[in-house]
Amino acid sequence: MDFGSIDVRDACDDVEETGQATAKAMGTGARALATEAVHAGRDDLARQGLHAPPIDLSTTYPSYDSRGEAARIDAFATDGAEPEGPPVYGRLGNPTVARFETALARLEGTESAVAFASGMAALSAVLLVRNAMGLRHVVAVRPLYGCSDHLLTAGLLGSEVTWVDPAGIEDALRPDTGLVLVESPANPTLAELDLRAIAHACGSVPLLADNTFATPVLQRPVESGARLVLHSATKYLGGHGDVMAGVVACDEEFAGRLRQVRFATGGVLHPLAGYLLLRGLSTLPVRVRAASSNAAELARRLAADPRVARVHYPRLGGAMIAFEIHGDPHEVIASVRLITPAVSLGSVDTLIQHPASISHRIVDAEDRRGSGVSDRLLRLSVGLEDVEDLWRDLDGALGAGRGSGGLRKPALR
Numbered sequence: 117m118d119f120g121s122i123d124v125r126d127a128c129d130d131v132e133e134t135g136q137a138t139a140k141a142m143g144t145g146a147r148a149l150a151t152e153a154v155h156a157g158r159d160d161l162a163r164q165g166l167h168a169p170p171i172d173l174s175t176t177y178p179s180y181d182s183r184g185e186a187a188r189i190d191a192f193a194t195d196g197a198e199p200e201g202p203p204v205y206g207r208l209g210n211p212t213v214a215r216f217e218t219a220l221a222r223l224e225g226t227e228s229a230v231a232f233a234s235g236m237a238a239l240s241a242v243l244l245v246r247n248a249m250g251l252r253h254v255v256a257v258r259p260l261y262g263c264s265d266h267l268l269t270a271g272l273l274g275s276e277v278t279w280v281d282p283a284g285i286e287d288a289l290r291p292d293t294g295l296v297l298v299e300s301p302a303n304p305t306l307a308e309l310d311l312r313a314i315a316h317a318c319g320s321v322p323l324l325a326d327n328t329f330a331t332p333v334l335q336r337p338v339e340s341g342a343r344l345v346l347h348s349a350t351k352y353l354g355g356h357g358d359v360m361a362g363v364v365a366c367d368e369e370f371a372g373r374l375r376q377v378r379f380a381t382g383g384v385l386h387p388l389a390g391y392l393l394l395r396g397l398s399t400l401p402v403r404v405r406a407a408s409s410n411a412a413e414l415a416r417r418l419a420a421d422p423r424v425a426r427v428h429y430p431r432l433g434g435a436m437i438a439f440e441i442h443g444d445p446h447e448v449i450a451s452v453r454l455i456t457p458a459v460s461l462g463s464v465d466t467l468i469q470h471p472a473s474i475s476h477r478i479v480d481a482e483d484r485r486g487s488g489v490s491d492r493l494l495r496l497s498v499g500l501e502d503v504e505d506l507w508r509d510l511d512g513a514l515g516a517g518r519g520s521g522g523l524r525k526p527a528l529r
C-alpha cells in the first residue's frame with residue numbers, strides 16, 4: 117500500500133507547529149495569525165462605535181466636487197491605487213470588500229490583495245495583466261484545478277501555455293513568459309511542490325502559487341518567494357459553501373494593475389460576499405486545524421483499509437484527502453449519506469467528488485491521467501463533523517463501492 121509517502125501522525129502534529137511558526141515568523145510587534153484572522157480589516161470599528169463591519173451596498177458615491185473626482189480617477193488610471201476617500205463608483209472599489217482584502221493581505225503577509233467575483237475571475241485578471249504587457253506565455257505545472265488548466269490550454273484569453281515538471285521550469289522560460297503557475301498541494305492529487313526551489317527557478321518571472329488548499333494557516337507562499345498568491349475564496353476562506361469569490365494577494369504594484377483590470381473588465385466582488393468572507397476569515401485558523409485533524413485521522417484509516425489502493429495526504433497537513441479505490445468510485449459517490457456528494461471543497465461539511473467526472477472533466481482525459489488524476493481517484497474535503505460519524509459513512513460507502521454493500525440506512529446517530 118502506497119500511503120502517498122507520508123506519516124499521517126507527523127503531518128497532524130505539523131499542523132499545530134505550522135500555526136505557531138507562522139505566528140513567530142511575523143516578528144516582534146506583529147500580531148499572530150489567529151489574532152489577525154479576527155481583527156484585521158476591523159481595526160477602525162471600535163473607535164466608530166461599531167462591532168460588526170458595516171455593509172456598504174452603494175453602487176455610486178455622490179460628490180459635489182467633480183474636480184476632485186476627476187483627480188481621483190486620473191490617479192487610479194496612473195497606478196491603480198485605491199482612491200482616497202469614497203470610491204466614485206462600485207466597480208472602482210467597495211469599502212466592505214476592501215476590509216476583506218486588507219485582512220487577507222495581512223494573513224498572507226503581502227502588501228495588498230485584490231478580490232474578484234470568483235477564483236477564475238481572479239486568475240483571468242492576472243493573465244490579462246500580463247497579456248496586456250505582451251507577456252502572453254505561461255509556464256505551468258500539472259495538475260491544476262480543472263478550469264485553470266482549461267483556461268490556459270484552450271487559450272481563451274490569448275495565453276500560450278507550456279506544461280512542465282518542476283525541474284523543467286527554468287528551461288521553459290522565454291523572453292515573453294509572463295507567469296509561472298503552480299498549485300501546492302495540487303487539486304485534486306494533493307501533490308506538493310518545493311515552492312522555494314520553484315521561485316528560484318522562475319528568476320524574475322512572477323510565480324503565482326494557488327494557495328486555495330493550504331490557506332495561509334498552513335502555508336504562506338510569499339515567504340518562499342512567490343510574488344502572487346491566488347485563492348478560490350469560495351473554498352476555505354468563505355468556508356461555509358455560501359459565497360463565491362476569488363482573491364490575489366501580492367505587492368501593491370501588481371495589485372494596482374489588477375484593480376485596473378478589474379475596473380475595466382468588471383469581475384468585482386459583491387459587498388455581501390465581502391462581508392461573508394471577512395466573517396469567514398475570523399474562524400479560518402480554527403476551522404482549518406479542526407478539519408485537518410479529522411482529515412489526518414481519516415487518511416490513517418483509509419490507508420489501513422484493504423478496499424483502498426492508495427491514499428494521498430499532504431505532508432503539510434490540511435483537510436483534503438485524495439484516495440484511489442479498487443472498486444467503483446461512482447458507487448461510493450452514490451452511497452454516501454452523511455457526506456455531501458458535491459464538487460467544491462473547504463466547507464464546514466464534508467464533501468466528496470470524483471475528479472475524473474466533475475472537477476477535472478474539462479481536462480483532456482490523457483492529460484488528466486498523465487498528471488496523476490486516475491479514474492479511480494476520489495477527492496474528499498473533510499469538514500467539522502465528528503470523525504467517527506464520518507468514518508462510519510465512508511466505511512459504508514466503500515463497502516458499496518466494492519459491490520458488496522448496497523444502499524444503507526443513514527449513518528446518523
Ligand SMILES: *Cc1c(COP(=O)(O)O)cnc(C)c1O
Pocket residue numbers: 234235236237261263264299303326328329347348349350351360361362
Ligand atoms: C475552485 C478552485 C479554483 C476556481 O475558483 P472558483 O471560485 O470556483 O472560480 C481555482 N483553484 C483551485 C485550486 C480551486 O480549487
